Amino acid sequence: MGYAIAEAAIETGHEVILISGPVNLRPPHHAKLVSVSTSDEMFDAVHRHADNCDVCILCAAVADYMPAKVSPVKIKKRAGNLSLELIPTRDILDSLGRRQNRQFLLVGFAAETNDVEQNAAQKLHAKNCDIMVANDARLGMESDENELMILFRDGEMKKISRAPKNILGRELVKIFSEFVTKMFDKKNVTITERT
Numbered sequence: 001m002g003y004a005i006a007e008a009a010i011e012t013g014h015e016v017i018l019i020s021g022p023v024n025l026r027p028p029h030h031a032k033l034v035s036v037s038t039s040d041e042m043f044d045a046v047h048r049h050a051d052n053c054d055v056c057i058l059c060a061a062v063a064d065y066m067p068a069k070v071s072p073v074k075i076k077k078r079a080g081n082l083s084l085e086l087i088p089t090r091d092i093l094d095s096l097g098r099r100q101n102r103q104f105l106l107v108g109f110a111a112e113t114n115d116v117e118q119n120a121a122q123k124l125h126a127k128n129c130d131i132m133v134a135n136d137a138r139l140g141m142e143s144d145e146n147e148l149m150i151l152f153r154d155g156e157m158k159k160i161s162r163a164p165k166n167i168l169g170r171e172l173v174k175i176f177s178e179f180v181t182k183m184f185d186k187k188n189v190t191i192t193e194r195t
Contacts, residue, residue, distance in 0.1 A: 002059045004169030039089040059109040097128030105180045111137040
């Protein structure tokens with residue numbers, strides 16, 4: 001979904017910084033691509049670029065946990081069970097939402113398997129986002145189609161029916177552009193053409 005949004009933003013004249021983990025997708029032309037391999041690298045890259053953007057859209061499915069220890073060598077198969085201790089990764093969305101006086105629109109994504117609207121609304125407020133885009137993860141993360149529910153901080157909600165991700169990306173860019181224009185107009189701040 002992130003690549004579809006980036007492509008749609010570029011099509012409408014926005015500058016795009018695309019921070020991406022390993023994927024089998026070709027990055028859009030004219031996007032500034034920042035490649036990362038770990039959740040820590042993504043955390044650092046997002047924080048390095050966030051203040052230079054008008055809109056931060058966080059839709060990567062970053063792991064919530066990582067191994068507490070990483071073995072420098074292959075762990076050989078042996079009889080019996082093996083237990084791994086997992087520790088939480090740094091929460092990128094939450095850390096941006098907690099920033100004081102942030103000057104960018106913060107958009108989060110919630111892939112849910114149950115109670116989609118309720119869980120997405122809870123995440124919207126818990127992470128202090130401006131917009132939360134939710135989808136039912138059971139539709140398949142690898143599918144080229146999706147249907148979305150967009151929740152706004154003021155309680156408004158919009159739905160986008162099932163469609164290819166490139167169409168959804170265009171619709172989302174329109175929604176984000178309208179929202180950020182209203183947001184910055186209220187703050188009496190000049191906006192630029194970056195997303």
